[in-house]
Amino acid sequence: MxxxxxxxxxxxxxxxxxxxxxxxxxxxxxxxxxxxxxxxxxxxxxxxxxxxxxxxxxxxxxxxxxxxxxxxxxxxxxxxxxxxxxxxxxxxxxxxxxxxxxxxxxxxxxxxxxxxxxxxxxxxxxxxxxxxxxxxxxxxxxxxSQYSSLPVHFCGDAFTLPQLQQVYESILGESLNKVSFRRKMDEMQLLEPVPGALQGGGAHRPAQLYRVRPAFRQELALSTRGL
Amino acid sequence: MxxxxxxxxxxxxxxxxxxxxxxxxxxxxxxxxxxxxxxxxxxxxxxxxxxxxxxxxxxxxxxxxxxxxxxxxxxxxxxxxxxxxxxxxxxxxxxxxxxxxxxxxxxxxxxxxxxxxxxxxxxxxxxxxxxxxxxxxxxxxxxxSQYSSLPVHFCGDAFTLPQLQQVYESILGESLNKVSFRRKMDEMQLLEPVPGALQGGGAHRPAQLYRVRPAFRQELALSTRGL
DNA sequence: TGAATAGTGTCTTTCAGACATTATTAC
DNA sequence: GTAATAATGTCTGAAAGACACTATTCA
The missing domain is CATH 3.90.79.10 (Nucleoside Triphosphate Pyrophosphohydrolase)
Structure with missing residues (x-):
């Protein structure tokens, strides 16, 4: 030196x-x-x-x-x-x-x-x-969390869309529109369903389990207009 | 130590x-x-x-x-x-x-x-x-530049809205809608007109000169839905 | 008066949120 | 069947973009 x-x-x-x-x-x-x-x-x-x-x-x-x-x-x-x-x-x-x-x-x-x-x-x-x-x-x-997939990293390997929405809502401190939330998740192409895997357990229709697509395990997905 | x-x-x-x-x-x-x-x-x-x-x-x-x-x-x-x-x-x-x-x-x-x-x-x-x-x-x-006032820092003390729009367009590499751009600038409450100051010089209507409001000289203004 | 750009009014399209309806489970 | 939540279809209102029109200057 x-x-x-x-x-x-x-x-x-x-x-x-x-x-x-x-x-x-x-x-x-x-x-x-x-x-x-x-x-x-x-x-x-x-x-x-x-x-x-x-x-x-x-x-x-x-x-x-x-x-x-x-x-x-x-x-x-x-x-x-x-x-x-x-x-x-x-x-x-x-x-x-x-x-x-x-x-x-x-x-x-x-x-x-x-x-x-x-x-x-x-x-x-x-x-x-x-x-x-x-x-x-x-x-x-x-x-x-307003415009990206960041919150998925609070979830484990597999999770349902209602669970993920609750994670977003917890971070943002406000409730989100279910239809809009699902549209955005769909647009980001962030998730893939785990084939045949449903989360039951309640006295109601079981929810599809999803996982993060490999491309987004390290990278974030971005939504153009938020949420 | x-x-x-x-x-x-x-x-x-x-x-x-x-x-x-x-x-x-x-x-x-x-x-x-x-x-x-x-x-x-x-x-x-x-x-x-x-x-x-x-x-x-x-x-x-x-x-x-x-x-x-x-x-x-x-x-x-x-x-x-x-x-x-x-x-x-x-x-x-x-x-x-x-x-x-x-x-x-x-x-x-x-x-x-x-x-x-x-x-x-x-x-x-x-x-x-x-x-x-x-x-x-x-x-x-x-x-x-997609959702904030950042590009105003490329402009000098006073500038016209068409000039500022051109700055945004240069950075983003795409042309922007004039009406929407002005609506957004208005919403952000980023600018104030310089009283009585117009930029003439061309064979056309002169443009109003604006400056950044003091509150945003160091802080950025954010637009909720981009642009 | 004509050319050029500034600035604004308004219509259309697009998108987000509200609401309603169907689906599927446990009891 | 009833209750509960999942999932989706559809309507409505808000916001963005397209377009047209007016305003003001110089030559």
Whole structure:
């Protein structure tokens, strides 16, 4: 490394992940108890340093943080924004590359004392600028849910259209027109029926089960005019 | 700084800025000639290191880079995304916080030999991953122009509605319905007429001049259903 | 007066939401 | 059959686009 670079080039860089899930129609966020200073013992967003020797990029760092600090695999991950400045971390000028993860409740590990799932409206104080990062994640998810397939990542492998509509309604905080919702889902060509699979169990007509088409497992589908 | 942090915490961090402007209805990008290695003498996106001792955050770093390396003040700036990995910079694992700047052509400095303005379709090879960053900026600008006031930042202080419509059409690459366009501009409450100011000069009816309302000089206005 | 573009009124088409109807299950 | 929800057909109102017409300037 050339000497003249060192003056400015290197600042503290970490990744922080806002893991969101739906619990009883409410957005919840996953917090972990910090193992070390600063803020040892405090509940915070899962985060960690970039490991230049093993991470292919910051997204890989975020995935590794989820795996090692929250025992979580396979969540949908997208970069949110990067938060910077001298005040956000007591150790000095720092950079946090924030990611947003969406995961079905069933895929969260259970029985971990260092993990908790909290309704987003009931999250109290958070260390660093994690409250601001959480707000940015919520704004992003609510905004993208208006015109994209993002919310399917809160569902498991197979789900019914009424279930998916309820997921959208929970995120957007408003009820949606059933006919319009189905028209839009159809237009996006996001889903395919699971052949012969119906979800019964109630005293009523069973619903067709659907799954996300392979093309949209990693990519989002967009609807031109919203919803 | 605690010893155990140093192993992972510090990686090379810079900001890169995609400065876009409209030249004769074409999106153009500002390139600067790099003064030093790596890629000394090569045309690239303006970029530089974060100065932890003087920058309030990465956005301030980006503004400083524009000021010092491109002689540019007052451009609209928004964070684009952060690009990371071991391969993007020959010096090793690095982080580039990319910003997107929009500026009217008239506000660009002239007569600078180390600056050039290139149509985005005619940009050749770029060093680092700057081609990818440029593509991300173009996708962002084109996408946001479909439903927001973003394109007004390509216009100067006062402009006519036909001029603004042409700016939108240039970015989106399609012609827009005049009546609908004006309805949308009206709904967004983005503009106010400059009292008594008309733009004449042609052999036809002169057009009313408008300016962006103060509330939207930094914030974007959004249109619910696009355009 | 004619050519050119600005600005507006109005009709048509398209799309989203409301409502109603049929389908299928458990009891 | 009755109750309950799934799934779909159809009508209505709102919004976007097409088109035409008026307004204002210069030559």
């Amino acid at each position: 050339i000497q003249t670079e060192d003056k400015h080039a290197h600042v503290l860089v970490s990744v922080d992940v806002v893991v969101l899930t739906l619990v009883e129609r409410e957005l919840n966020v996953v917090l972990v108890q910090r193992a070390r200073a600063p803020f040892a013992g405090v509940w915070a967003l899962p985060g960690g340093y970039i490991h230049a020797d093993e991470d292919a990029d910051a997204k890989a760092s975020a995935a590794r943080v989820l795996r090692t600090k929250a025992g979580m695999e396979g969540a949908y991950l997208e970069q949110l924004a990067t938060f910077t400045g001298p005040a956000r971390d007591p150790r000095g000028w720092s950079v946090a590359i924030a990611y947003c993860a969406l995961i079905p409740l069933e895929s969260l590990p259970t029985q971990r004392a260092d993990l908790k799932v909290v309704p987003v409206h009931a999250v109290g104080q958070l260390p660093f600028d994690h409250a601001q990062i959480l707000q940015a994640a919520l704004a992003r998810v609510r905004s993208k | 605690i010893q155990t942090e140093d192993k992972h915490a510090h990686v090379l961090v810079s900001v890169d800025v995609v400065v876009l402007t409209l030249v004769e209805r074409e999106l153009n990008v500002v390139l600067v000639q790099r003064a030093r290695a790596p890629f000394a003498g090569v045309w690239a996106l303006p970029g530089g290191y974060i100065h932890a001792d003087e920058d309030a955050d990465a956005k301030a770093s980006a503004a400083r880079v524009l000021r010092t390396k491109a002689g540019m003040e007052g451009a609209y700036l928004e964070q684009l995304a952060t690009f990371t990995g071991p391969a993007r910079d020959p010096r090793g694992w690095s982080v580039a916080i990319a910003y997107c700047a929009l500026i009217p052509l008239e506000s660009l400095p002239t007569q600078r030999a180390d600056l050039k303005v290139v149509p985005v379709h005619a940009v050749g090879q770029l060093p680092f991953d700057h081609a990818q960053i440029l593509q991300a900026a173009l996708a962002r600008v084109r996408s946001k």
